[in-house]
Each structure stands twice: as structure tokens, then as C-alpha cells.
Amino acid sequence: MAKPASAEEVRAFHARLMAVxxxxxxxxxxxxxxxVPREAFLGPGPWKIMVNERYVETPTTDPVFVYQNCLVALDAARRINNGxxxxxxxxxxxxxxxxGETIVHIGAGAGYYTxxxxxxxxxxGRVHAYEIEPGLARRASDNLAPFEGVTVVQGDATELPLPDCDVIYVNAGVVSPPGPWLKALRPGGRIVFPWRPSTQLGVAVMMTRADTSFTVRLLGPAWFIPCVGASDPAGCIKSPSLSQAHSIGAAWLIEDRAPDDTAVALCRDVWFSGGPE
Incomplete structure (x- = not known):
């Protein structure tokens, strides 16, 4: 009989899958x-894995159970998960x-992806990790203590100033990306966030800063818990359909350029330009 794979072997295979x-x-x-061991950021097992909006507990504390493409509860009562x-x-x-880049992680949870x-x-390089939930921020601070160049900030990233940065990585659903986030990006800087301009649409958006505009690329479906301070439905004045969202190629801060007739989405601080539906 073949010897069962060790946790280290399972994690190595998982890492190969992630690379692909x-x-x-x-x-x-x-x-x-x-x-980087995922289980070290999840709290003690057994762990709760989400399937079809329900949690299923792992039968033991063997970490091999968390090396699959699954959501694992960080706070099951609030349905906050490791993605x-x-x-x-x-x-x-x-x-x-x-x-050497400066990275801002918004919605850091317990710090695994940070x-x-x-x-x-x-x-x-530096990573500034923002987490609004005090308990999770404390866990992230403890978990990330061995990692070089990481600062954990407990607070609302839509209210706090962000440092000038090269990457913003957002792990909470955003109706309207705040202007200060986009302004914090250096030329060539990238932001990725789960965009929820309406209840019918949830997509991952990556924006890359040029001189006065942003190129836009969609990365597929994405559904996250709402981002406090950036999830007011009124923040999106004109929401795109799914096909319009896929047509988006560029965006501008409204203060830099007024929306024109190519606008398929209009948010509080930014508008998105696309082709015809």
C-alpha cells in the first residue's frame, strides 16, 4: 500500500497548482x-470549510484538509473566510x-495572502495591511510578526490615508473604488478589487495607472463580503450590464476628465469607458 502523503508533500503539490x-x-x-503554511493563519483546527453557503467541519486537525480550492472560516458567525x-x-x-515594491492589502483578514x-x-519591499475587524487585525499582527517589511493597520481603509504604492490588493466588495485609493498608485501601479456596482454583477477588476488614465482588465467573477465605506449602492450612479463590463478598457478619475458618451459605468470618483453593448 502506498504511504499517505505528508502535509509538506500535499502543500508542495498545492503550490504547483497555484503556480499554474x-x-x-x-x-x-x-x-x-x-x-507559507495556510493552516498557520486559520487558527487551530478542526476547520470549517464553506460549501454551498454552508460550513462543513474537517474530521481532524490534519492540515491536508485545507490544501484545496476552498473557503475556510476565519469567523464563521460573521461568515468571514480565508478566500x-x-x-x-x-x-x-x-x-x-x-x-522592492510597496503593496497595500485592504481586507487582510488573518494575514495569509498578506x-x-x-x-x-x-x-x-513593504506591505501595509489594513483590516477593519479588531480581532482579525490582532490575529494578523501576530501571524505576520515573522514576515519582513509588513505593517498591520486596524481601521477603515476608506477613511485612512494610504501610502504611495505600486499595488493595492482589495479583499472586500467595492461598489465604487475610492478616488484616494487610485490616487495613491504610482505610475504603472496596479489595483485589483472585487467590483459590485449592482446586486447583479460581481467581477474582479484590475486597473493599471498611466499618466492621467487607467487601463482596465477583468479577471473573472468575484463575490466578497462588502467593503465598509465603499459599498453604498448610491456610489455607482450608472451600473454596467455584464456585457458592458466586459467591454471596458479604460477609466478616468472624474476630476481629471469628465465622462463622455463612451461611459458604460459612472461611479462617485471614477468612470469607465467601453464599447457598444
């Missing part, structure tokens, strides 16, 4: 998923964190 899911040829991605690895692998592959981002920013 990322769509990136950066060899560091497989390495960071391999060396699906395939989705995050794709996002990380798309934003392509580079050595840790991965921090490893990709080494050496000399």
Missing part, C-alpha cells in the same frame, strides 16, 4: 505558496508584485 492557476511564469509564485486559493493565485499572477504578497516584495 496564476497564469504567470514567475517561478517565485510556486515557491511562496509552498513555504479561494485559485482566485487569489490568478489575482496575484495578474498584478505581478515585484521585488504573507504571500510580502514574500514577493522581498527584498526591501
Amino acid at each position: 492557476a496564476s497564469g504567470s511564469d514567475d517561478p517565485r509564485l510556486e515557491r511562496v505558496f509552498d513555504i 479561494e486559493p485559485f482566485l487569489h493565485a490568478r489575482w496575484i499572477g495578474a498584478i505581478a508584485p515585484k521585488r 504573507a504571500l504578497l510580502s514574500m514577493l516584495a522581498l527584498p526591501s
Whole structure:
């Protein structure tokens, strides 16, 4: 009979899957998923895994159970989870964190994906992790203490100033991306966020800053808990249909350029330009 795989072997295979899911040829991605243990950021097992909006508890505390493409509860009562690895692998592959960059992580939870981002920013990079829930922020601070260049801020990232940065990684649903977030991006800076301009639409959006505009790329479906301070339905004055959302190629801050007749989405601080439906 074959010997059961160890937790280390399972994590190494999981890391290989994440590297493929990322769509990136950066060899560091497989390495960071391999060396950062997911279970260390989930609290003691057994763990609750979400399936069809219900939680199923793992039969034991063996960490092999969390190395699958699943949501794992961080706070089951509030339905706050550590997100699906395939989705995050794709996002990380798309934003392509580079050595020495400054990264802002909004909605850091207990810090697992913050840790991965921090490893990709080494050496000399920085990660500023924002978490609004005090209990989760304390857990993130403890979990991330061994990681170099990470600062955890407990508070509302829509109200607090963000540092100038190269990457903003948002893990909470946003109706209207706040202007101050976009202004914090340096030229060439990237932001990825779950966009919820209406109850019918949930997509991951990556925006890359040019001189006075942003290129826009959709990364697939995304449904996250709402981002406090950026989830007011009134924040999106004109919401796109799904096909219109897929036509978006560019965006501008309203203060830099007034919306024109190509606008398929109009938010409080930014508008999105697309082709005909």
C-alpha cells in the first residue's frame, strides 16, 4: 500500500497548482505558496470549510484538509473566510508584485495572502495591511510578526490615508473604488478589487495607472463580503450590464476628465469607458 502523503508533500503539490492557476511564469509564485503554511493563519483546527453557503467541519486537525480550492472560516458567525486559493493565485499572477515594491492589502483578514504578497516584495519591499475587524487585525499582527517589511493597520481603509504604492490588493466588495485609493498608485501601479456596482454583477477588476488614465482588465467573477465605506449602492450612479463590463478598457478619475458618451459605468470618483453593448 502506498504511504499517505505528508502535509509538506500535499502543500508542495498545492503550490504547483497555484503556480499554474496564476497564469504567470514567475517561478517565485510556486515557491511562496509552498513555504507559507495556510493552516498557520486559520487558527487551530478542526476547520470549517464553506460549501454551498454552508460550513462543513474537517474530521481532524490534519492540515491536508485545507490544501484545496476552498473557503475556510476565519469567523464563521460573521461568515468571514480565508478566500479561494485559485482566485487569489490568478489575482496575484495578474498584478505581478515585484521585488522592492510597496503593496497595500485592504481586507487582510488573518494575514495569509498578506504573507504571500510580502514574500514577493522581498527584498526591501513593504506591505501595509489594513483590516477593519479588531480581532482579525490582532490575529494578523501576530501571524505576520515573522514576515519582513509588513505593517498591520486596524481601521477603515476608506477613511485612512494610504501610502504611495505600486499595488493595492482589495479583499472586500467595492461598489465604487475610492478616488484616494487610485490616487495613491504610482505610475504603472496596479489595483485589483472585487467590483459590485449592482446586486447583479460581481467581477474582479484590475486597473493599471498611466499618466492621467487607467487601463482596465477583468479577471473573472468575484463575490466578497462588502467593503465598509465603499459599498453604498448610491456610489455607482450608472451600473454596467455584464456585457458592458466586459467591454471596458479604460477609466478616468472624474476630476481629471469628465465622462463622455463612451461611459458604460459612472461611479462617485471614477468612470469607465467601453464599447457598444
